[in-house]
Amino acid sequence: MIALYELKGKNDRRYSLFSWRARMALRHKGLDFESNPVRLSDKAALEFSGGKTVPVIRDQDRVVRDSWKIAEYLEERYPDAPSLFGGEIGRGVTQAFNTWVDRALVPAMLQVIAADIHERVDPLDEEYFRQTMEKFLKQTLEESRARRDAALVQLGSVLAPIQETFKRQAFVAGARPAYADYILFSVFQWARVMSPHELLAPEDPLCRWRERLLDQFGGFARNVPTA
Numbered sequence: 001m002i003a004l005y006e007l008k009g010k011n012d013r014r015y016s017l018f019s020w021r022a023r024m025a026l027r028h029k030g031l032d033f034e035s036n037p038v039r040l041s042d043k044a045a046l047e048f049s050g051g052k053t054v055p056v057i058r059d060q061d062r063v064v065r066d067s068w069k070i071a072e073y074l075e076e077r078y079p080d081a082p083s084l085f086g087g088e089i090g091r092g093v094t095q096a097f098n099t100w101v102d103r104a105l106v107p108a109m110l111q112v113i114a115a116d117i118h119e120r121v122d123p124l125d126e127e128y129f130r131q132t133m134e135k136f137l138k139q140t141l142e143e144s145r146a147r148r149d150a151a152l153v154q155l156g157s158v159l160a161p162i163q164e165t166f167k168r169q170a171f172v173a174g175a176r177p178a179y180a181d182y183i184l185f186s187v188f189q190w191a192r193v194m195s196p197h198e199l200l201a202p203e204d205p206l207c208r209w210r211e212r213l214l215d216q217f218g219g220f221a222r223n224v225p226t227a
Contacts (some may be wrong), residue, residue, distance in 0.1 A: 001034050002026065005046060005056040008037030009120045009194065011225045017106070017190035018067040019055040020221070024182035025071050026057075027217040029081040033057070040121060041128035067186075068098055071179050084179035094180045097172070101183050108158045109187050111151035115141040116195035120227060155199070159206060166205030170212065177216060185213045189221055196227040 004026070006019035014023070014035060026033050038045040038054065049056040049065045056065045057073075064073045075084050075091075085091040114133050118141050121129050130141060137144055144151070162184070165172070172180040188210050191199055200207035214222040 001032050003036050003058040004033045005036045005038055005049070006054050007040055009122055012037075013120060013193050013225050015117070015120070015190060015193045016054050017186040020186040020189045021067040021182050022055040022057065022070045024185065024221065025074055025084055025179060027220055028084060028177075028179070028182070029074050029078050031074070031078065031081070040125040068095070086173065086178060090178070094178070094183070097180050098183050101187065104158055105187055108151070108155045109191060111137065111144060112148060112155055112199070113191050113195040113197070115145040116197070116227065120194050163205050166209045171209065177213060181213060185210065185221070193224065193226050
């Protein structure tokens with residue numbers, strides 16, 4: 001069985017957005033995996049991978065780190081399982097979308113939920129998370145919480161084009177979900193697991209899309225500890 005190394009928070013949460021990309025990719029390929037939880041500050045636990053961040057998978061004698069590299073590996077290693085990209089053109093477009101999500105959407109979401117995440121990481125990671133996040137945000141977690149309303153407005157602006165997309169099609173990839181959907185979904189699952197605030201109104205096209213993803217693979221992503 002494939003071993004997946006991912007972050008653990010309070011109440012056995014699996015909260016890394018990048019690990020959620022790997023989780024959904026593994027399910028898309030129909031592959032079982034075993035979760036190996038690690039703490040954010042415990043870099044020694046990942047030394048075998050040659051890096052310090054999750055996700056990491058171990059598939060027999062292969063170790064692969066980084067969510068994008070894991071997706072590429074799964075696509076090449078298991079070509080007879082459903083495709084994550086739908087061909088080389090799809091792979092290229094998905095990689096461009098991956099970059100946009102990481103550079104535009106993830107920072108906007110962090111401005112909204114960083115303080116909530118801090119409350120739900122493993123207790124031994126709280127100080128490490130605070131130091132790392134406040135350096136990234138250039139403000140304290142308390143200040144970010146006080147500015148949440150303005151951050152929500154900015155997040156809405158970033159998401160506006162995606163809202164329009166889901167007025168025309170069910171998934172990012174079209175009629176059926178693929179890895180591009182899991183990239184976007186990972187950000188909302190991250191928020192769902194670590195923040196008690198609902199970010200999407202029921203009438204939002206994005207909300208309906210998220211619900212469809214939560215129902216995929218027998219409700220795999222829905223049936224996890226949340227905030």
